Amino acid sequence: MSNRLLKFVFSAALGSFAVPAFAALNIFACEPEWGALAHELGGDKVDVYNATNAFQDPHHVQAKPSLLARARNADMVVCTGSQLEIGWLPILLRQTGNPKIQPGKPGYFEASGYVRMLEVPSSVDRSLGDVHPGGNPHIQTDPRNIGMVADAMAKRLAEIDPANRAYYQSNYKSFAGRWQAAIVKWEKEAAPLRGMPIVVHHKAFIYLENWLGLNELAALEPKPGVEPSSGHLSEVLAQLQRQPAKAVIRAAYNDGRGSEWLAERAKIPVVVVPFTVGGSERAKDLFGLFDDTVQRLLSALK
Amino acid sequence: MSFKPKTLAAGIAFALAAPCHAQAADSADLAQIRSEIKQMQQSYEARIASLEARLKQAETDVKQAASQAREAVATAAQPAPARGGDNINAFNPGISLILSGLYSNLSHDPANYQITGFHLPSSVLGDIRPQRGFSLGESELGISANVDQLFYGNLNFAIHPDNTVSTEEAFIQTTALPQGLTLKAGRFFSGIGYLNAQHAHTWDFVDAPLAYQAFLGGQFNNDGVQLRWLAPTDTYLEIGAEAGRGANYPGTGRDKNGAGATALYAHIGGDVGTSNSWLAGLSLLATSPQDRQWDDVDAAGAGVTNGFTGNSKLWIADGVWKWAPNGNAHDTNFKLQGEYLRRVEDGSLVFDTATAATPGTYSATQSGWYVQGVYQFAPYWRAGLRTERLDSGNVDYGVNNANLLRPDYAPVRNAMMVDYNPSEFSRIRLQLAQDKSRQGVSDNQIFLQYQMSLGAHGAHQF
Numbered sequence: 001m002s003n004r005l006l007k008f009v010f011s012a013a014l015g016s017f018a019v020p021a022f023a024a025l026n027i028f029a030c031e032p033e034w035g036a037l038a039h040e041l042g043g044d045k046v047d048v049y050n051a052t053n054a055f056q057d058p059h060h061v062q063a064k065p066s067l068l069a070r071a072r073n074a075d076m077v078v079c080t081g082s083q084l085e086i087g088w089l090p091i092l093l094r095q096t097g098n099p100k101i102q103p104g105k106p107g108y109f110e111a112s113g114y115v116r117m118l119e120v121p122s123s124v125d126r127s128l129g130d131v132h133p134g135g136n137p138h139i140q141t142d143p144r145n146i147g148m149v150a151d152a153m154a155k156r157l158a159e160i161d162p163a164n165r166a167y168y169q170s171n172y173k174s175f176a177g178r179w180q181a182a183i184v185k186w187e188k189e190a191a192p193l194r195g196m197p198i199v200v201h202h203k204a205f206i207y208l209e210n211w212l213g214l215n216e217l218a219a220l221e222p223k224p225g226v227e228p229s230s231g232h233l234s235e236v237l238a239q240l241q242r243q244p245a246k247a248v249i250r251a252a253y254n255d256g257r258g259s260e261w262l263a264e265r266a267k268i269p270v271v272v273v274p275f276t277v278g279g280s281e282r283a284k285d286l287f288g289l290f291d292d293t294v295q296r297l298l299s300a301l302k
Numbered sequence: 303m304s305f306k307p308k309t310l311a312a313g314i315a316f317a318l319a320a321p322c323h324a325q326a327a328d329s330a331d332l333a334q335i336r337s338e339i340k341q342m343q344q345s346y347e348a349r350i351a352s353l354e355a356r357l358k359q360a361e362t363d364v365k366q367a368a369s370q371a372r373e374a375v376a377t378a379a380q381p382a383p384a385r386g387g388d389n390i391n392a393f394n395p396g397i398s399l400i401l402s403g404l405y406s407n408l409s410h411d412p413a414n415y416q417i418t419g420f421h422l423p424s425s426v427l428g429d430i431r432p433q434r435g436f437s438l439g440e441s442e443l444g445i446s447a448n449v450d451q452l453f454y455g456n457l458n459f460a461i462h463p464d465n466t467v468s469t470e471e472a473f474i475q476t477t478a479l480p481q482g483l484t485l486k487a488g489r490f491f492s493g494i495g496y497l498n499a500q501h502a503h504t505w506d507f508v509d510a511p512l513a514y515q516a517f518l519g520g521q522f523n524n525d526g527v528q529l530r531w532l533a534p535t536d537t538y539l540e541i542g543a544e545a546g547r548g549a550n551y552p553g554t555g556r557d558k559n560g561a562g563a564t565a566l567y568a569h570i571g572g573d574v575g576t577s578n579s580w581l582a583g584l585s586l587l588a589t590s591p592q593d594r595q596w597d598d599v600d601a602a603g604a605g606v607t608n609g610f611t612g613n614s615k616l617w618i619a620d621g622v623w624k625w626a627p628n629g630n631a632h633d634t635n636f637k638l639q640g641e642y643l644r645r646v647e648d649g650s651l652v653f654d655t656a657t658a659a660t661p662g663t664y665s666a667t668q669s670g671w672y673v674q675g676v677y678q679f680a681p682y683w684r685a686g687l688r689t690e691r692l693d694s695g696n697v698d699y700g701v702n703n704a705n706l707l708r709p710d711y712a713p714v715r716n717a718m719m720v721d722y723n724p725s726e727f728s729r730i731r732l733q734l735a736q737d738k739s740r741q742g743v744s745d746n747q748i749f750l751q752y753q754m755s756l757g758a759h760g761a762h763q764f
Contacts, residue, residue, distance in 0.1 A: 069538040087761065
């Protein structure tokens with residue numbers, strides 16, 4: 001009896017610390033889109049932990065205890081890079097005591113290293129706001145970027161876990177095929193969006209604009225990362241009188257007040273795009289993310 | 303485009319104006335005028351046509367330029383080889399600079415500042431004593447980088463208002479030890495408590511809590527080694543051990559083999575839902591001060607200097623709770639933080655080291671706590687309250703009980719602050735406080751402070 005009691009106490013104590021499964025590769029994803037991609041490519045061979053959700057501003061995250069604990073056990077971190085996570089990832093990595101995921105190791109994966117970066121500043125200064133020396137980090141708004149990152153990530157997974165190389169490769173082939181078909185579909189659906197004049201909250205949509213041929217007239221933030229001020233909003237409104245836009249676009253995590261204010265006065269709709277996986281009901285995975293993004297943009301034209 | 307309606311309007315205006323003029327003139331004039339009008343019409347039409355053509359050309363040019371620019375940006379941004387090439391500065395470490403300034407308005411002269419019932423060496427009092435008027439707050443220069451594939455290095459200079467510079471931290475740290483282990487060596491802020499390891503510019507109030515001032519002289523740094531272990535669990539569990547010189551208060555300078563200060567601590571933490579995170583810890587700092595001197599007033603009212611030699615054990619229990627809706631701290635968030643410190647010291651005491659030099663025993667158990675809450679109620683704006691109290695506890699001077707006073711007094715301080723953070727890199731703070739650290743003195747304090755961060759991006763610590 002006492003043996004059973006001991007067993008119970010022991011397992012309860014262990015359970016409270018939930019020791020992670022040893023079989024699967026532990027992936028620590030800085031943003032949900034990379035977590036979703038790791039899931040597509042790794043299937044049941046990976047255990048994905050998303051460090052942030054779609055309602056968090058990825059610039060402003062803290063190296064909180066739960067993230068440290070998860071990074072400690074990670075075999076691989078998959079992040080955007082281009083200094084999007086500069087405020088919290090370096091300190092997180094330094095404090096984990098996990099050599100596998102340090103920069104330069106195979107377990108450290110930066111998606112922005114595998115795509116064409118846009119808005120790479122020729123010089124940087126903090127008076128310009130939250131600019132990123134490596135270019136605009138919000139690369140996930142163009143599905144073609146996700147396709148390129150998928151290729152690199154599949155190769156990296158195979159490097160870290162060579163035993164399952166064939167598995168990752170076949171998952172990648174399947175994903176790449178479906179993804180390519182989906183891009184063709186989205187581009188067809190989004191044809192009416194070409195040239196659509198828009199206003200954005202944060203300069204977070206350059207890749208989306210580049211993909212669909214949207215025409216960004218203005219941003220609500222006077223400088224990247226600086227909250228919309230009433231003065232700047234009035235200027236944008238005045239600009240829209242001369243140069244009308246079809247919609248104001250913001251990410252799920254942006255505060256809605258600025259865009260509502262402008263939309264009401266300029267008599268245009270606000271389009272809240274999911275921005276990443278989990279940002280809306282329909283954005284349950286990467287496919288849903290772009291299905292929903294394209295549909296929401298189209299609905300603004302009606 | 304928009305030219306066409308204008309052309310039309312001009313045409314109509316012309317057509318209306320022309321007959322009016324014509325009625326007043328004879329037929330010869332009329333023919334001439336007609337031919338003139340025709341000429342003008344033709345010339346205007348030609349000019350408008352040429353303008354339209356030029357506009358069209360300009361539009362195509364702009365489109366081409368834009369697409370060329372886009373292509374250029376795209377090509378330029380190809381996964382580029384690391385910039386710098388043969389630049390010898392390419393490996394320069396990251397440099398961060400904190401600039402801070404303070405204006406203080408105190409209702410009482412801080413010259414006799416002390417924390418009644420707590421025996422602080424004069425050098426520590428000098429550090430924690432507030433100053434009136436304008437002063438340079440603690441500005442900092444930090445330099446850090448990876449050393450190689452095994453180590454990371456960090457140096458922090460603090461520039462003090464009195465024009466001195468001190469080395470707050472200068473350490474190396476491993477990055478490649480397995481199993482959640484990290485080894486640090488050099489000078490560093492001890493990992494005890496919650497606030498101790500954090501630099502002054504990340505504090506939510508202008509000054510350190512009273513308990514930190516009374517028991518740690520503000521903040522405890524040590525020359526030595528630190529080993530940290532992060533448990534392989536989904537719940538955060540960190541255990542740390544330190545051994546060091548222990549030259550700083552509550553320890554004293556020493557010239558001996560071995561360690562003058564040891565510390566042990568454990569922290570546990572996690573999330574509750576997506577909106578809440580917490581961290582709690584228990585720490586012990588053991589030092590062995592040798593002849594730690596402080597200035598006091600004896601029972602007869604005369605100034606004396608006493609010295610303590612013995613063991614000092616400081617326990618700290620700390621807890622932090624943070625709330626942010628959906629984990630998004632950008633617009634609003636709340637942070638509740640509190641620590642309880644309890645110090646037990648025993649050993650020998652020399653009363654009036656300069657003249658009488660009466661030896662005796664010494665034992666004291668003293669404690670203190672603070673609780674503070676900081677609420678960010680809008681982007682950029684935060685407000686906070688802090689309340690704190692010390693208990694000078696039981697102090698036994700042995701045979702010197704007759705020579706020294708044992709005031710029955712509990713120092714108290716309350717503070718409120720509002721700060722404005724126009725960006726992640728700048729902060730302007732107003733703090734109002736009522737400080738009753740000294741028996742019989744209630745000091746009303748007003749602080750106005752700025753803290754700015756330049757250079758390498760600061761870390762968002764929990």
